[in-house]
Amino acid sequence: MEPGSVRPLTGWVALNQLPQEEDLVPGDKRKYIKASSQNGPKLKALQTFLMDWINTSLKHEHIVVKNLEQDLYDGLVLHHLLEKLGSLTVEVEKIALTEQKQRVKLAIILKTVSECLQLEESELKWSVDAIFKKDLLSTLHLLVSIAEHFQPELPIPPDVCVDVIIMECTSDGLKTENAVEHITKSRETPEDPSKAEVFDELLKRAPEKLDAIKEVLLKFVNRHVGKLGLNVKDADLQFADGVILLLLIGQLEGYFLNLGDFFLTPSSTSEMVHNVNLAISLLMDGGLLNTPINPEDVVNQETKATLLILYCLFSRYKSKKI
Structure with a gap:
């Protein structure tokens, strides 16, 4: 199927990590990492780097992250990370047990992040819904932005990009488009000789x-x-x-x-x-x-x-x- 083409929802065969029909409603537009990119060495290296960074930062709080999207979706780890890196006090429950309370907690934490980073809603590459649904791409964008803001000297692996499929639900069916998504910045060459x-x-x-x-x-x-x-x-x-x-x-x-x-x-x-x-x-x-x-x-x-x-x-x- 060519990029930008429209295919009816009925009979659609989903790729890995793509939503089920009931997950998308008319007007929804979402982006997913293609299965072909999920095991790329640079992407894996970035995930390992971020997990190691989080675990080192929160070592004294006995928090161990083994899977980024699975362990960060409810806001608990993000809460501790913000308080550790930014010396912030985020007024949320330490432990939220129900799905509703977890989503509310996550929303408050992500609002705090956008305020700290001084980002408008249109600039965000993540959302409460995406993080809560354990979307890897959104989780990576969020963590990279937090790391770049609070620890700008952190040697984040550069030039990490993935192939993505953009899906938009329209009244006529599911519109898909292929694209390349850059997650980390390219290595910059300073003006002075390094x-x-x-x-x-x-x-x-x-x-x-x-x-x-x-x-x-x-x-x-x-x-x-x-x-x-x-x-x-x-x-x-x-x-x-x-x-x-x-x-x-x-x-x-x-x-x-x-x-x-x-x-x-x-x-x-x-x-x-x-x-x-x-x-x-x-x-x-x-x-x-x-x-x-x-x-x-x-x-x-x-x-x-x-x-x-x-x-x-x-x-x-x-x-x-x-």
């Missing part, structure tokens, strides 16, 4: 010197983590879980990282992503890194991402005495 640009230029001009660059960076790393009894030989493999990165940052920045804030012996990809994300956040907060790095790239042992982090530390602390 360390990332300098590093890119270095690799571009002298790619044959990559091994030599690795050797210099590893020598720098081992000079500072050696006192902890550590020795790094593989720049890709040994930094992938984020542990040595965090210990190195602690050594260079002169502070002790609480063992409760990261996983000393990560046993899953999500725990490794958590560690690397924490390391990236520390670097960005400290002004050492001004270009967001996708933590998944480091976990997946992408050389360029790992070396860029080490280069940022090297640039600042190459003259630091042990």
Whole structure:
């Protein structure tokens, strides 16, 4: 069926996550992620990143999110997140047991979000109805907007987009249209040369010197983590879980990282992503890194991402005495 075509409701075969006939009434227009995009690596990485961010933010409240749309629909987690990030007091029930009370609570929380973000209703990419019905696309838009507002330095995975189908119920039938939806912003290039640009230029001009660059960076790393009894030989493999990165940052920045804030012996990809994300956040907060790095790239042992982090530390602390 061509984009924008109209097909009668009777006999319609729904795609994954598309509504049943009774869910749409004439005048309704909704947007859904296509089944073909639901398992895309960038979308999965964004979901993992946001869950890790929420769980880290609410760790001391013993809240664990395992599925974004399933765990956020009733407003409970959003309530705690707003109070934590924005130091806000939202006048709603702590626990709403009935569906009606949950919807009322969610409406108040989303109104608070739009007021904090200073968004008009026409600018919102979510609604009470969509979040309450556990719509993933709306939930992602909401969380990304909250994160960008309260923690603008958070290294949210960039360039995440999905194929969507837009459905509009008309008196003649169901009108459908295919489109591409951007969930996170594209990676921006700052006006001033960043360390990332300098590093890119270095690799571009002298790619044959990559091994030599690795050797210099590893020598720098081992000079500072050696006192902890550590020795790094593989720049890709040994930094992938984020542990040595965090210990190195602690050594260079002169502070002790609480063992409760990261996983000393990560046993899953999500725990490794958590560690690397924490390391990236520390670097960005400290002004050492001004270009967001996708933590998944480091976990997946992408050389360029790992070396860029080490280069940022090297640039600042190459003259630091042990």
